Every structure is written in structure tokens, then in C-alpha cells.
């Protein structure tokens with residue numbers, strides 16, 4: 001009997017593959033038999049990680065139009081087309097931890113950090129969607145694009161949970177992640193049955209956060225805990241598979257109920 005969620009043999013590009021969630025998606029996709037290319041920025045171990053999981057790897061900077069075009073050309077050359085893409089790359093709190101600037105007070109917030117965030121998170125999602133979309137349209141009969149937003153693209157953060165922490169939520173993140181949901185809906189109605197387009201919206205995923213933060217965050221969640229990174233995998237596999245063949249234009253919020261209050 002074939003698996004209910006079957007992605008074996010599907011030609012899939014995962015963009016943003018070496019971070020907290022990207023690694024878990026990449027390993028699951030490889031294990032489930034996808035014909036996988038993983039992409040990430042130059043400063044990462046994307047090429048050696050790809051070898052380790054028996055996938056192909058490519059360098060991409062999603063904020064550069066030329067780099068995204070080169071990445072999709074690589075997919076076309078290596079796989080002859082694409083059936084699925086996960087737009088997972090982002091400037092995140094995790095990624096910007098080292099740059100104290102990004103956590104400035106809003107009244108002093110630096111324009112360049114705002115612009116950098118929007119360029120990676122929103123314009124990057126647009127560029128990958130445009131380039132990969134053109135390729136999927138001409139090479140796949142069951143194409144699926146999965147964008148990744150955040151609960152902070154749906155609701156505002158409770159800024160009090162960051163009191164005493166070295167990190168915060170930041171404005172370009174929320175704005176760009178809201179934009180990703182809007183772009184998802186726009187593309188779903190643009191492509192109709194040609195390419196299904198959906199969004200996955202995770203809540204806070206535990207990544208060795210300190211006890212004070214875990215407690216403060218968890219107190220905002222009906223399920224009273226952060227997500228485990230494996231808890232996001234199922235929805236991504238489902239959306240890439242033909243099991244979701246009648247699903248498009250939706251935002252799947254996986255947040256332990258945080259946005260349900």
C-alpha cells in the first residue's frame with residue numbers, strides 16, 4: 001500500500017536548509033525519498049550537509065535576484081524541473097542574535113536592518129516564487145509551493161516575554177511575515193490549479209532557550225509549551241504531497257493554540 005503522504009521521487013527544492021527547522025525538513029525529505037536540492041547562503045555548511053543526507057546542495061542568497069535565478073537554473077539542469085519548493089529562508093531572531101542592532105527600540109530602529117529583513121524574508125520569497133514558479137509551471141503536473149510565515153505575521157508579539165532577554169522580536173520580521181501570507185493568497189489565486197500555494201505558520205520552536213523565556217512564552221500558549229522542531233515536519237510533507245491536491249491558498253498555523261485565545 002502506498003503511503004498516505006508520499007513524496008518519493010518528487011523533485012523538491014528546500015531554500016534555507018541549515019537552520020533550526022531547515023535541517024529537520026531536509027533530513028525528513030531525504031529520508032522520504034524526495035529528489036532533493038537544498039539551498040542556503042554561502043556562510044553555511046549547506047554543501048557538506050547535502051552530501052551527508054544524500055541530496056544536492058547549492059549556494060543561494062535569496063535577497064539577490066541573480067543568485068535566485070542561478071539557483072533555479074541549477075535545479076533545472078540537475079533535476080530537469082521542480083514539483084515542490086519550500087521557501088524557508090529568513091532573517092530570524094536566531095539568525096540576527098549576533099547583531100545587537102536588530103533588537104534596537106522601535107523609535108531608534110535602523111532603516112538598514114528593516115530593509116535587510118524585508119529583502120530576505122519577503123522579497124526573497126517573491127523571487128524564489130517567481131523563478132521556481134516559472135520552472136514548475138513548465139515541468140510539473142502537481143506542483144506545490146510552501147511558504148513559511150510566523151505567528152508574528154498573524155498576531156503581535158507580547159513584548160513583555162522578552163524582558164531581561166538578549167533577544168527580542170523585531171518589526172521587519174512581523175511585517176515581512178504578514179506579507180508572506182498575503183503573497184501566498186495572491187499566488188494561489190493567480191496560479192489556480194497549476195501550482196498550489198500554501199503557507200505554514202509556526203509558533204515558537206524550542207531551541208535551547210533559557211528557562212525564564214520558555215516559561216514566559218509557554219504561559220501565552222494554551223498547550224503551555226513551545227513547539228518541538230519535529231512537530232512542523234508533517235504539515236510540510238503533507239502540503240508537498242498529492243494528499244493535499246485540493247488545498248491551496250491556506251495558512252496552516254501550528255502554534256499549540258497561541259492564536260486561538
Ligand SMILES: NC(=O)c1ccc[n+]([C@@H]2O[C@H](COP(=O)([O-])OP(=O)(O)OC[C@H]3O[C@@H](n4cnc5c(N)ncnc54)[C@H](O)[C@@H]3O)[C@@H](O)[C@H]2O)c1
Nearest residue numbers: 016018019020021041061062089090092095150202204205
Ligand atoms: N524557529 C521558530 O521558532 C520559528 C517560528 C516561526 C516561524 N519560523 C520560520 O521558520 C523558518 C525557519 O526558521 P528557523 O528557526 O529554522 O530559523 P534559522 O535562522 O535557524 O534558519 C533560517 C535559514 O535561512 C537561511 N538564510 C538567511 N538569510 C538567507 C539568505 N539571504 N539567503 C539564503 N538563505 C538565508 C539561514 O542560513 C538559515 O538556514 C523561517 O522562515 C522562520 O521565520 C521559525
